[in-house]
Amino acid sequence: SAVISQKPSRDICQRGTSLTIQCQVDSQVTMMFWYRQQPGQSLTLIATANQGSEATYESGFVIDKFPISRPNLTFSTLTVSNMSPEDSSIYLCSVVDLYDILNGEYEQYFGPGTRLTVT
Amino acid sequence: ELKVEQNPLFLSMQEGKNYTIYCNYSTTSDRLYWYRQDPGKSLESLFVLLSNGAVKQEGRLMASLDTKARLSTLHITAAVHDLSATYFCAVDIYGGATNKLIFGTGTLLAVQP
Numbered sequence: 001s002a003v004i005s006q007k008p009s010r011d012i013c014q015r016g017t018s019l020t021i022q023c024q025v026d027s028q029v030t031m032m033f034w035y036r037q038q039p040g041q042s043l044t045l046i047a048t049a050n051q052g053s054e055a056t057y058e059s060g061f062v063i064d065k066f067p068i069s070r071p072n073l074t075f076s077t078l079t080v081s082n083m084s085p086e087d088s089s090i091y092l093c094s095v096v097d098l099y100d101i102l103n104g105e106y107e108q109y110f111g112p113g114t115r116l117t118v119t
Numbered sequence: 120e121l122k123v124e125q126n127p128l129f130l131s132m133q134e135g136k137n138y139t140i141y142c143n144y145s146t147t148s149d150r151l152y153w154y155r156q157d158p159g160k161s162l163e164s165l166f167v168l169l170s171n172g173a174v175k176q177e178g179r180l181m182a183s184l185d186t187k188a189r190l191s192t193l194h195i196t197a198a199v200h201d202l203s204a205t206y207f208c209a210v211d212i213y214g215g216a217t218n219k220l221i222f223g224t225g226t227l228l229a230v231q232p
Contacts, residue, residue, distance in 0.1 A: 043222040110162040
């Protein structure tokens with residue numbers, strides 16, 4: 001299974017600033033995703049990060065607010081821009097294992113998450 | 120709009136008892152995940168159900184999938200305190216070039232000694 005790390009693990013930021021979250025995977029993966037989990041809530045998909053092309057955003061999420069980079073098959077970043085207290089959440093990176101996809105069998109793994117508090 | 124609903128949202132049960140968590144979804148999918156989340160932690164994959172009628176068991180947990188009814192269940196047998204956590208189901212939606220998971224509302228399970 002893929003091993004995923006995220007940086008930072010947590011941060012406290014001031015309103016109006018931006019934070020970039022990094023996601024590193026120990027193997028090449030085709031699909032990487034960014035999820036948000038607001039306090040006491042379920043997970044909501046923000047976007048699918050595609051290597052070599054623009055990310056695909058879900059309804060309610062826009063590139064200006066959550067720009068994403070995917071420079072290669074093992075790394076992605078999510079930036080939370082112009083933060084407000086409503087952005088306080090856990091942000092999780094997730095991947096689908098490349099090998100399993102080719103055989104029609106795959107599993108989706110989640111990173112440890114970045115706990116963001118905006119004051 | 121795709122909906123994935125779990126019930127109950129909160130479950131308090133005594134050790135040794137049995138119970139079932141239900142996951143209903145509103146679109147066609149033949150692939151469903153169950154995850155566990157402990158407080159302040161990320162998600163741990165429990166089961167991947169790949170087809171109609173799939174049943175998987177691990178320890179005191181058993182998951183099943185009925186794609187025709189768009190229903191998955193997570194059955195807990197003889198609960199122990201260590202099972203206390205939040206459980207999420209997630210429906211895998213394949214959109215051609217990619218797939219994505221739509222998560223259920225979550226069920227907070229508290230097992231009382």
